[in-house]
Amino acid sequence: MRLKIRHETSYVYGTPATRAIQILRLTPRGHDSQFVVNWRIDVDQDCRLDASRDPFGNAVQSFTVEGPLDGLTIVAEGVVETQDNSGIVHGQAERLPLPVYLRDTPLTRASPGIRALAEQASAAAGPDTLPILYAIMNGIRDRLDFIVNVTDSGTTAIDAFSHGHGVCQDFSHIFIAAARHIGLPARYVSGYLFHTEMLDGQAAGHAWAEVLVDDLGWVAFDPANGIAATDSYVRVAVGLDYLGAAPIRGTRYGGADETMDVRIMVNETARAG
Numbered sequence: 001m002r003l004k005i006r007h008e009t010s011y012v013y014g015t016p017a018t019r020a021i022q023i024l025r026l027t028p029r030g031h032d033s034q035f036v037v038n039w040r041i042d043v044d045q046d047c048r049l050d051a052s053r054d055p056f057g058n059a060v061q062s063f064t065v066e067g068p069l070d071g072l073t074i075v076a077e078g079v080v081e082t083q084d085n086s087g088i089v090h091g092q093a094e095r096l097p098l099p100v101y102l103r104d105t106p107l108t109r110a111s112p113g114i115r116a117l118a119e120q121a122s123a124a125a126g127p128d129t130l131p132i133l134y135a136i137m138n139g140i141r142d143r144l145d146f147i148v149n150v151t152d153s154g155t156t157a158i159d160a161f162s163h164g165h166g167v168c169q170d171f172s173h174i175f176i177a178a179a180r181h182i183g184l185p186a187r188y189v190s191g192y193l194f195h196t197e198m199l200d201g202q203a204a205g206h207a208w209a210e211v212l213v214d215d216l217g218w219v220a221f222d223p224a225n226g227i228a229a230t231d232s233y234v235r236v237a238v239g240l241d242y243l244g245a246a247p248i249r250g251t252r253y254g255g256a257d258e259t260m261d262v263r264i265m266v267n268e269t270a271r272a273g
């Protein structure tokens with residue numbers, strides 16, 4: 001698929017902010033099934049974008065804006081070509097040793113219930129890893145309801161699992177916690193998903209997980225939708241959990257009563273010529 005993406009994040013401050021510092025993970029990287037045709041990031045304030053790579057290899061841009069600021073708008077946009085590879089991610093440079101992806105984080109710790117789900121899936125699905133992961137994914141979907149805006153970025157896998165509802169971030173954290181419990185390296189992925197029923201815009205990006213599978217490498221699973229990733233998915237950043245792959249993180253000084261609005265457009269586009 002050839003997908004045109006526009007991700008706009010706007011902040012409005014009730015009282016002017018004196019300074020804002022932002023760290024962006026909004027730039028997708030290429031791999032064998034994903035080619036970035038073009039990409040740019042614009043900020044509506046006078047600043048310099050400093051580019052770097054984080055330990056996971058994610059492309060990072062950071063900037064500081066001096067106030068007074070009534071608001072701030074960040075736009076990331078471009079075109080990405082994708083191919084369906086049954087969720088398998090090849091051709092992506094790996095910077096960290098694999099055991100790093102077995103580490104628990106506060107957002108991905110496994111409760112007794114999550115551990116039991118993983119163990120039951122492992123016992124029922126047999127010795128092969130892929131059937132076990134699909135069983136874990138189906139078990140999560142049987143247990144949780146997908147409800148928009150029911151959780152926030154600080155909700156843990158334990159909390160979402162105990163409450164029985166969440167969003168894609170929560171489904172992914174639970175899936176990662178379960179996979180790590182049975183000894184499989186797993187990581188969080190942030191990115192975009194092309195929805196044919198959401199051509200007029202989305203209020204958030206998407207999240208899924210990747211698990212290291214013997215003889216295949218990293219394989220992407222979307223537990224919120226119950227499938228392996230397809231060519232409808234654009235992979236942007238990875239981390240141990242949401243905090244390591246969040247599209248935007250930052251802080252401001254002053255600027256009370258902040259409101260944030262996110263609008264994402266993901267549409268299929270024809271090749272030029």
